Amino acid sequence: MATQTAATSMAAALAASLPAPSAAPVTTAPTYEAIPASMSKVIDIEAEIPLHTVQLDGLVATKILKHAREAPASTAHGLLLGLDLDGVLEVSNSFPLPHGGDDDDKATKSLARYQGSMLRSLREVQSDDSVVGFYQATSLGAFFNQSIIDTQAIHQDKLRHGGVVVVHDITQTARGNTSFRAFRLTASFLDAYKKSNFSSASLISHRLTFSSILEEVPLKVRANPLLSSFLGALAEPSSSPELGGGSKTSETFPPNFHVLELGATGLTRNLEQMVEAIDNYRTEEGNIAYLSRQIARERAKAENYVAKRKEENQARVAQGLAPLPEEDVTRLFKIPPEPSRLESLLLLGQIDAYAKSLGGTAGAGLVKMYGAKAGSGGV
Structure with a gap:
């Protein structure tokens, strides 16, 4: 008992002789100054890198497929969201836009309100809200129309890299070949469009034909590993626990012989x-x-x-x-x-x-x- 008391008093004396512990340093939050509007374009390094590839997320591809299947005819269209990094336009999200009605002015205002509301909602949940283009469903590959030209011209004038239009061919999907293609307006056509001059002399000077209105940008679909694993698991035969785990059931995705039909569909x-x-x-x-x-x-x-x-x-x-x-x-x-x-x-x-x-x-x-x-x- 005396030994324990001596040890306690010695520890107390040692603690009293040590210097008092210093208070933990208080970290100050860093301060950021807003970039002036006049300098925002000067330091935008990404804008100097030309766009060479469009990367479409697998989720975006499935959302476009679903919208095109549910929409009447080829009226499915919507906005693409994402960012451009090192010349790659990464499309990570999308949302459909309602089909316009008979009153063009009223439909345009309603569409603008809907678009603004959707972007605000995405911003509130900290999701991608940067518009990088739009998508359009088409039939038999005929996507040349005035609406696509006008919309893409606005995007190339407002967006940093001009944005792209992703065209989805619903007829190819019906045949079992999913088709996604990305396009932009050519510089020569955009110059004639801004001047609103498509006379014979203007077509000759700009060397414009129907094949030089749009230029195609290479597109690839990126599927994340979880989605690939899920699809792979669905395609494999599964064992039935009710039958002792030894028997194999049929595949979730049965073989499709639709492509072997001799009838010329469409x-x-x-x-x-x-x-x-x-x-x-x-x-x-x-x-x-x-x-x-x-x-x-x-x-x-x-x-x-x-x-x-x-x-x-x-x-x-x-x-x-x-x-x-x-x-x-x-x-x-x-x-x-x-x-x-x-x-x-x-x-x-x-x-x-x-x-x-x-x-x-x-x-x-x-x-x-x-x-x-x-x-x-x-x-």
Whole structure:
């Protein structure tokens, strides 16, 4: 007992002789100064790196597939969210946009309110809310239309890297081949679009054809490891515990022999769409020819008027009289402007897409028929 008391007093004396422990240092929170708006573009290093790849997350691909399947016809469209890093546009999320109604002005305002509400909600849950483009469902690969051009032109003017439009072909999905392609407007077309000049001279100077309106950006779909493992587990046969664990049940994903059917799925619809596009192109070309003839007649009248006034002034000068004042021809003759050929370019793009889809369908059907013939022993 005496030994224990001595040890306690010695420990107390040692503790009293040691210096008092210093208080823990208080960490101060770092302060950040806001970047001035005038300097935000100067220090944006990512903006200097050109975009070369679009990486679509697997979740985004499934959301687009679901929206395209549930939406009527090919009206499915929505916004893509993500970020661009080292020249790769990483699309990590998306949300669908409602289809516009009959009243364009009212539908546009409603769409803007919905879009703003969705972005605010994503920001509140700390999810990606940076718009990097939009997606559009299409049929038979014919995605050339005025709506896509106008929307993409706005994105390339407002977004840092211009954004992309991801086109999803629902007909290819119905055939078992999921199709996602990313596009951007070319610089030459964007220059003509900003000037609103698609006359013949402008098309020649910008070297524009239907194939040079959009440029394709390489796209790849990224599936995270958990999703890949889940799909792999679904595809494997599973054992049944009720049967002792030794028997194997059928696969969750049964084999699909739909691609081996000899019937040309959608071939008739493809032909109908192509004929309709060709008719629309011929109508548009007829309208352009009619307006061109009107322009030629008005110009001829103006040129004849100028020639007559010039001859009359020469005669008056020869007689010693003062020449008549020259009048503004544009006020006397209303020469209409040259019609835009943008609609013709878009229709040619649609015809080309329908032709390629028809060629692919016909080629696959021909191979199936030859294979069936060989398998049946025919010569």
